[in-house]
Amino acid sequence: NAGVTQTPKFQVLKTGQSMTLQCAQDMNHNSMYWYRQDPGMGLRLIYYSASEGTTDKGEVPNGYNVSRLNKREFSLRLESAAPSQTSVYFCASSEAGRTGELFFGEGSRLTVL
Amino acid sequence: AQSVTQLGSHVSVSEGALVLLRCNYSSSVPPYLFWYVQYPNQGLQLLLKYTSAATLVKGINGFEAEFKKSETSFHLTKPSAHMSDAAEYFCAVSDVPGNQFYFGTGTSLTVIP
Numbered sequence: 001n002a003g004v005t006q007t008p009k010f011q012v013l014k015t016g017q018s019m020t021l022q023c024a025q026d027m028n029h030n031s032m033y034w035y036r037q038d039p040g041m042g043l044r045l046i047y048y049s050a051s052e053g054t055t056d057k058g059e060v061p062n063g064y065n066v067s068r069l070n071k072r073e074f075s076l077r078l079e080s081a082a083p084s085q086t087s088v089y090f091c092a093s094s095e096a097g098r099t100g101e102l103f104f105g106e107g108s109r110l111t112v113l
Numbered sequence: 114a115q116s117v118t119q120l121g122s123h124v125s126v127s128e129g130a131l132v133l134l135r136c137n138y139s140s141s142v143p144p145y146l147f148w149y150v151q152y153p154n155q156g157l158q159l160l161l162k163y164t165s166a167a168t169l170v171k172g173i174n175g176f177e178a179e180f181k182k183s184e185t186s187f188h189l190t191k192p193s194a195h196m197s198d199a200a201e202y203f204c205a206v207s208d209v210p211g212n213q214f215y216f217g218t219g220t221s222l223t224v225i226p
Contacts (some may be wrong), residue, residue, distance in 0.1 A: 004156075040218060042119075045213060048212075048213055058213065059215075090157070100212070102157070102205075106154075
């Protein structure tokens, strides 16, 4: 019963470094998402992938890139990390379109110094 | 684009008292609305969802929410608060295209013994 698995759970970067957050789901969901959570801001959508082979920008895509590697995996890359990207990142997947429940990973806490 | 507004970033109730968490939405299409709960250091999990069936929706842990189109509201209630209800609660709405989900800024619920 893995659900949505994110790695790493914690990461500290220096400004300008790059890194990739990995996400995999084992529920055969078509849609996958990356959110960031900041105090007082709720969850904000960074990128989403409605189906394998497609990706689209969400509310706050600047500074990020994504790859939908296959149906299971959806990675988020920070090419040149900035302190403003210090946040908790959540990957999620969805079953049946707009009415479907989002299933979340446990989050990845990223600190950029 | 759709959006949700959660009134009150912090709500405190006594154990056994009524819980009322407020959510208003804006939508140009029939809305699909959700409430999620987040316990400390965890991902979000679904409490309940409205997808145009019954306007009164029952969820897990004794929570329920009523969809009121005339008020564009989807408030979350529970008749009697329990200590284990202390958590962060998020209202969300789904959008097209791409089945995007947008979240409110969250309400932190404290239950006082």
